[in-house]
Amino acid sequence: MIRFSKLAKSFRKTRVLDDISLEIGLAERVALIGSNGAGKTTLIRCLLGEYTFAGEVSINGSDPRKERIAVLGSIGFVPQQPPPLKMPVAQLIDFSAALCSTEPANIHQIAQRLGLDLAPILTRPFVKLSGGMKQKLLIAIALGRDAKVLVMDEPAANLDPEARKIFFELLAERQDDVTMLISSHRLNEVSALVNRVIEMDMGKVVLDDRVADDVSLSGRFACRITIKRIEPAFAKAMLNWKFRDLGGGMEWEGVVPGPDRLRFMGMTSRYVALINDFSLSEVGDGALCVPEIPLRGQATAI
Amino acid sequence: MKQLWLTAKLDIVESLRARWFQIYTLVFGGIVALLFVFGLTESRVLGFIGLSRLLVTYIQLTMAILPIFVLITTVRSVAGDREAGVYEYLLSLPVSLVAWFWGKILGRYIVIFLPVFGAMVLAVLIALVRDIEVPWEMFVYYTALLAVMAACFLGIGMLISALARSTDMAQGAAFVVWLTLLLFLDLILLGVMIQGKISPELAVTIALANPLQVFRTAALALFDPQLIVLGPSAYVILDMFSVTGYKIFALVYPTIVGLGAATLGYQLFRRGDLP
Numbered sequence: 001m002i003r004f005s006k007l008a009k010s011f012r013k014t015r016v017l018d019d020i021s022l023e024i025g026l027a028e029r030v031a032l033i034g035s036n037g038a039g040k041t042t043l044i045r046c047l048l049g050e051y052t053f054a055g056e057v058s059i060n061g062s063d064p065r066k067e068r069i070a071v072l073g074s075i076g077f078v079p080q081q082p083p084p085l086k087m088p089v090a091q092l093i094d095f096s097a098a099l100c101s102t103e104p105a106n107i108h109q110i111a112q113r114l115g116l117d118l119a120p121i122l123t124r125p126f127v128k129l130s131g132g133m134k135q136k137l138l139i140a141i142a143l144g145r146d147a148k149v150l151v152m153d154e155p156a157a158n159l160d161p162e163a164r165k166i167f168f169e170l171l172a173e174r175q176d177d178v179t180m181l182i183s184s185h186r187l188n189e190v191s192a193l194v195n196r197v198i199e200m201d202m203g204k205v206v207l208d209d210r211v212a213d214d215v216s217l218s219g220r221f222a223c224r225i226t227i228k229r230i231e232p233a234f235a236k237a238m239l240n241w242k243f244r245d246l247g248g249g250m251e252w253e254g255v256v257p258g259p260d261r262l263r264f265m266g267m268t269s270r271y272v273a274l275i276n277d278f279s280l281s282e283v284g285d286g287a288l289c290v291p292e293i294p295l296r297g298q299a300t301a302i
Numbered sequence: 303m304k305q306l307w308l309t310a311k312l313d314i315v316e317s318l319r320a321r322w323f324q325i326y327t328l329v330f331g332g333i334v335a336l337l338f339v340f341g342l343t344e345s346r347v348l349g350f351i352g353l354s355r356l357l358v359t360y361i362q363l364t365m366a367i368l369p370i371f372v373l374i375t376t377v378r379s380v381a382g383d384r385e386a387g388v389y390e391y392l393l394s395l396p397v398s399l400v401a402w403f404w405g406k407i408l409g410r411y412i413v414i415f416l417p418v419f420g421a422m423v424l425a426v427l428i429a430l431v432r433d434i435e436v437p438w439e440m441f442v443y444y445t446a447l448l449a450v451m452a453a454c455f456l457g458i459g460m461l462i463s464a465l466a467r468s469t470d471m472a473q474g475a476a477f478v479v480w481l482t483l484l485l486f487l488d489l490i491l492l493g494v495m496i497q498g499k500i501s502p503e504l505a506v507t508i509a510l511a512n513p514l515q516v517f518r519t520a521a522l523a524l525f526d527p528q529l530i531v532l533g534p535s536a537y538v539i540l541d542m543f544s545v546t547g548y549k550i551f552a553l554v555y556p557t558i559v560g561l562g563a564a565t566l567g568y569q570l571f572r573r574g575d576l577p
Contacts, residue, residue, distance in 0.1 A: 045390070045575075045577060048394045049576075050390065050393055050394070050575065050576040050577050051575045051577075052573070052574060052575055068397075068398060068399065069397075069398055070396075071396075072394060072395060072396035072397075073396040075394070077391070079387065079390055079391050079394075081387050082391075083386065083388040083390065083391040083392070084386050084387070084388065085316070085388060085392075086315075086316050086319040086320065087315045087316055087319075088315070091311075091312070091315055095308055095311075095312055098304070098308055099305065099308065099395045099396050099397050100395065125319065151394075
């Protein structure tokens with residue numbers, strides 16, 4: 001579906017992409033990782049037809065540079081840095097919807113699911129929104145249309161845990177007929193979202209690996225944590241993940257979205273000296289509350 | 303066409319919210335207000351009195367301010383948007399490059415021309431209220447001249463924006479272009495001619511090629527049809543064009559310069575890296 005053939009790009013004398021050849025098929029979910037300057041953004045911009053380049057890039061056989069409307073009409077893009085647009089939110093939605101041949105109502109609906117109520121902010125300039133609101137709106141614009149390819153640069157970086165969970169659900173709904181290219185500096189941010197990892201360094205592909213994950217994008221884990229003593233910072237972190245306090249701040253219970261479990265465990269690892277007991281067990285797709293099941297002793301291999 | 307208008311609308315809304323537009327509108331509205339406050343309509347120069355006197359002064363001031371204002375604000379916002387990542391996002395949407403580039407020009411043109419024209423209309427309205435006679439022929443020609451001036455420098459601004467890769471470079475280039483055009487105005491050319499460094503024909507040719515000078519001469523021609531203030535150069539210009547011919551030239555030539563610069567800018571934009 002997406003094909004890069006001997007792709008090369010230089011800025012003056014600096015070679016930023018060096019002879020990249022890749023094929024990404026339908027429904028593949030690819031993590032594009034690498035440090036700053038590895039060439040991830042340049043690769044994405046070539047795919048979006050924004051850069052001139054040597055070699056070939058095609059999406060379903062079409063050149064994104066020469067057939068912009070056809071190609072970009074099927075790509076939903078979420079940038080890492082929200083653009084500083086002064087236009088009101090309503091106009092951005094209308095502009096995007098008109099260009100992408102979709103209804104603004106679809107964008108509103110996705111934003112609503114992500115926890116962003118658009119009605120009170122429709123007249124506010126986009127640039128004045130908070131980081132999280134901007135990110136949710138850009139995701140809503142990308143997902144609120146019939147995109148066959150989703151290109152996302154650190155898409156969940158500014159989202160709170162609840163919005164991340166819904167974002168994973170939205171991706172899960174599209175995973176069978178949409179190709180996803182998710183760029184990130186760190187693999188642990190996106191590892192659970194993808195089934196293929198491409199690592200770039202100095203403009204070259206240094207790793208192209210397929211990964212298997214038994215947990216689906218909509219999978220959930222029931223989690224219970226007991227700590228040795230009350231710690232306000234830990235309590236704040238737990239509340240942020242929407243956990244329930246079961247006993248004076250010593251025992252906590254909640255649900256962790258499957259794709260976010262690595263990130264959750266990364267967060268809890270900061271309090272490892274404090275944790276007395278930790279259990280995490282899969283509760284299946286779509287469960288919205290913590291089931292009344294014994295939790296200990298069922299820890300799933302992560 | 304739909305994409306072109308959508309992009310134009312986008313640029314209009316972005317500009318209306320920008321500080322430069324508020325200052326820009328204030329400057330031109332302020333000029334007219336100040337000219338009335340200081341009683342310019344009652345003063346007399348070369349037999350001109352009333353609104354025609356005010357319009358002559360207004361267009362002279364506009365000629366000094368409008369080009370640099372249009373150049374700097376255009377390159378700042380276009381190059382600035384590119385640097386800030388606005389292009390990266392908006393050009394990832396399915397909009398054609400022709401609609402994007404010319405839509406931006408259309409939107410920006412509306413935004414830069416309306417305050418200047420609005421100030422002219424304001425002057426006419428005040429004149430009507432005060433029962434001052436309105437020189438309609440002059441009003442229409444000056445409006446056309448302002449419209450052409452805005453188009454000319456907008457085109458040059460878009461070309462500079464397409465060439466420059468950073469806001470600083472774009473601003474610097476815009477300033478240099480403006481200074482160069484200023485350098486080749488009649489007064490400086492006259493000095494060079496007197497010193498005998500260039501032939502009169504060359505000096506007149508340079509003056510005719512300079513859009514800033516073309517506007518200046520056309521504005522002068524309205525209240526000084528024989529172009530006496532230009533000295534011997536007037537003979538060359540009037541022999542070549544006649545007064546009416548020159549007035550038409552002053553509208554057509556800068557339009558071609560502006561459109562040519564914008565078209566070149568578009569070709570560079572289309573073939574280069576977009577963000």
